[in-house]
Amino acid sequence: MAQSVCVILGADDRARLTAIIGDRSRPLKHVQRTRIVLLSAQRLAVLEVARRAGVSRPAVWRWQQRYSEQGVDGLLRDKTRPPGKPPLPPATIAKVLALTCSPPPGEATHWTGRAMAKAVGISLRAVQRIWKAHRLQPHRIRTFKRSNDPAFAEKVEDIVGLYMSPPAHAVVLSIDEKSQIQALDRTQPGLPLKPGKAGTWTHDYKRNGTTTLFAALNVLDGTVIGRNMQRHRHQEFIRFLNAVEAAVPAGKLVHAIADNYAAHKHPKVRAWLSRHPRWTFHFTPTSASWLNAVETFFSALTRRRLKRGIFCSIVDLQAAINRYIAEHNDDPKPFIWTKTTNAILAKTARIPVPSE
Numbered sequence: 001m002a003q004s005v006c007v008i009l010g011a012d013d014r015a016r017l018t019a020i021i022g023d024r025s026r027p028l029k030h031v032q033r034t035r036i037v038l039l040s041a042q043r044l045a046v047l048e049v050a051r052r053a054g055v056s057r058p059a060v061w062r063w064q065q066r067y068s069e070q071g072v073d074g075l076l077r078d079k080t081r082p083p084g085k086p087p088l089p090p091a092t093i094a095k096v097l098a099l100t101c102s103p104p105p106g107e108a109t110h111w112t113g114r115a116m117a118k119a120v121g122i123s124l125r126a127v128q129r130i131w132k133a134h135r136l137q138p139h140r141i142r143t144f145k146r147s148n149d150p151a152f153a154e155k156v157e158d159i160v161g162l163y164m165s166p167p168a169h170a171v172v173l174s175i176d177e178k179s180q181i182q183a184l185d186r187t188q189p190g191l192p193l194k195p196g197k198a199g200t201w202t203h204d205y206k207r208n209g210t211t212t213l214f215a216a217l218n219v220l221d222g223t224v225i226g227r228n229m230q231r232h233r234h235q236e237f238i239r240f241l242n243a244v245e246a247a248v249p250a251g252k253l254v255h256a257i258a259d260n261y262a263a264h265k266h267p268k269v270r271a272w273l274s275r276h277p278r279w280t281f282h283f284t285p286t287s288a289s290w291l292n293a294v295e296t297f298f299s300a301l302t303r304r305r306l307k308r309g310i311f312c313s314i315v316d317l318q319a320a321i322n323r324y325i326a327e328h329n330d331d332p333k334p335f336i337w338t339k340t341t342n343a344i345l346a347k348t349a350r351i352p353v354p355s356e
Contacts, residue, residue, distance in 0.1 A: 163337035222332035
């Protein structure tokens with residue numbers, strides 16, 4: 001029922017409340033509580049105070065009582081509430097952390113939030129909070145490969161030296177092949193991208209053959225020499241080397257960086273190198289193809305042209321690759337290597353060695 005309450009303000013309290021009303025940086029809740037008290041001091045009915053302040057009648061009674069008990073300071077301070085649930089004991093948190101870093105029961109490959117909650121006897125949200133606080137992500141896994149090449153350090157120093165301090169009057173080429181590039185076509189036309197809707201395509205596809213791209217990245221100016229071939233044997237590799245030999249200006253030495261694929265070390269390839277003395281091959285360490293700079297070009301080609309491409313035939317696929325190489329060579333950018341040999345060796349030394 002309606003109830004009238006008379007609030008008597010002293011001069012000091014009225015000045016403080018008026019200052020709060022005029023302070024634009026004050027929180028809205030402080031201004032609203034202050035307005036309730038000032039309106040109540042005008043001997044207005046509770047219903048009228050609630051209407052002018054834009055609150056409910058219980059709110060008017062609550063802040064009238066708070067002012068009468070605690071003064072202006074009571075309007076500016078919220079009452080603390082006890083937590084709805086007690087915090088988890090440290091032993092429970094420690095158990096979750098220990099189980100997360102240990103193998104899961106049965107034949108499961110990793111812990112899930114619900115499995116952990118069931119094993120420990122807490123809620124799923126509690127498990128998620130513990131994992132977030134301690135930066136644990138059992139659902140994720142990162143891959144790595146440690147090179148077992150006995151000459152790893154020497155080969156890294158050789159290749160990084162070519163990237164960071166290339167020899168004078170020489171061309172540094174990063175050579176490799178991207179094999180089994182599939183010419184994939186979708187079984188039905190997809191829908192284009194629209195505001196609020198992603199583009200679509202069918203989950204199934206038609207295979208229209210494969211091609212292999214041989215590419216040589218000029219580290220100094222960023223241009224790429226590419227050739228599409230049906231296979232990637234030593235015969236095709238020699239044909240590609242002949243194409244590169246014709247494209248490189250005469251009078252310049254050629255330092256070629258390649259991985260340890262068998263076709264690159266075939267006896268006929270070695271015979272070709274003996275007939276072309278200006279060529280020198282530098283092989284990357286075993287399981288370290290990331291040192292080959294042309295892999296960055298292959299990655300960009302895959303992401304920007306091949307991954308979402310639709311090709312009705314091998315000819316379409318090869319034409320698209322050739323157009324991409326031509327566009328790349330229209331505005332090439334030099335390849336810049338920033339990691340020093342010492343930084344690479346220090347990082348690889350942190351990779352754990354698996355126990356025998």
